[in-house]
Amino acid sequence: MDDVPGSVGTSAGFSLRLGQTIFSSASLLFMSLGVEFYGYTAFCYLVTIMGLVIPWSFTLALVDGYSVLVKCPIRQQGILLIIVVGDWILSTLTLAAACSTASVVDILLHSHGTYCPPKFCTRYQISAAMAFLSWFLSLASALFNLWLLPSL
Amino acid sequence: MDDVPGSVGTSAGFSLRLGQTIFSSASLLFMSLGVEFYGYTAFCYLVTIMGLVIPWSFTLALVDGYSVLVKCPIRQQGILLIIVVGDWILSTLTLAAACSTASVVDILLHSHGTYCPPKFCTRYQISAAMAFLSWFLSLASALFNLWLLPSL
Numbered sequence A, B: 001m002d003d004v005p006g007s008v009g010t011s012a013g014f015s016l017r018l019g020q021t022i023f024s025s026a027s028l029l030f031m032s033l034g035v036e037f038y039g040y041t042a043f044c045y046l047v048t049i050m051g052l053v054i055p056w057s058f059t060l061a062l063v064d065g066y067s068v069l070v071k072c073p074i075r076q077q078g079i080l081l082i083i084v085v086g087d088w089i090l091s092t093l094t095l096a097a098a099c100s101t102a103s104v105v106d107i108l109l110h111s112h113g114t115y116c117p118p119k120f121c122t123r124y125q126i127s128a129a130m131a132f133l134s135w136f137l138s139l140a141s142a143l144f145n146l147w148l149l150p151s152l
Helices: A011-031 A043-071 A077-113 A118-151 B011-033 B041-070 B079-110 B116-150
Strands: none
Touching: A011 A043, A011 A077, A011 A118, A043 A077, A043 B079, A077 A118, A077 B011, A077 B041, A118 B041, B011 B041, B011 B116, B041 B116, B079 B116
16 A cells, blocks of 8 residues: 555644644634624634634644654544545635735725724734634645545 | 436436536626626636537537437447546536635635625626536436446
8 A cells, every 4th residue: 555645644744733732722822813803704603713723723733743753644534534634625725814814804904994993904914814814724734635545 | 227216318307407507607696796896806716617518408409309319329338438428527626616606705704794795796606606506406317327337
């Protein structure tokens, strides 16, 4: 069986999980630092989804790190299937949250400029960008694990 | 080789494609009937994506209909791979467009009610709902075809 780089239990997979954790934490922090985030549904949604993505990615980062250290990657088909399905669901939800946030920020910036103090708007923009990066890494993880699945 | 219901060249697959075409056309029409759609980036994005999804789904509906009539489904791995990749990309883009539209409508409805005449807002809401339905059917097509892919 080939070892797909980026899948569960490889050092590339560990880096992907670490990146997801960092980007989603950054997205959550930048959004929460703006005190008005609960005024918009899309921002609340982003905070909720990031609250789901952070523990998921962090746990899998720990698993990957452990697997790399003991050189014994997970190869049970059932566990891998759960990871792939979870990754796909969370990456879809992250994409939805990132798009919603980006379009709300776009509205706030351009159409009704007076509603968005510049300090907060920059934070919202950075938060949306971090959410997109987190989605991208999450999609990469999901694809690599999906690729590994039929070979088990 | 098993025949996965819902994949390319089956009558269920034809129904899925027909549903995608109908829902994305409805989404495009409801959005275009509102004369102010070009004022918001998210709405322009939705119109662009629906303009891509409609010909894609319509072409594949024709292919499926033809395959069902002549009872000779497509089973070339290369063609199926192109269809699966195209489906995944378009379903991701449709989801992004639907989420952006929904969050902009939410903003227009609740936060700044005066900016959205009721007649237009209902149209925008229906358009977003149709885009979500189109995404759902598109995801179903992508999953069924992906399921069929390794067995070829």
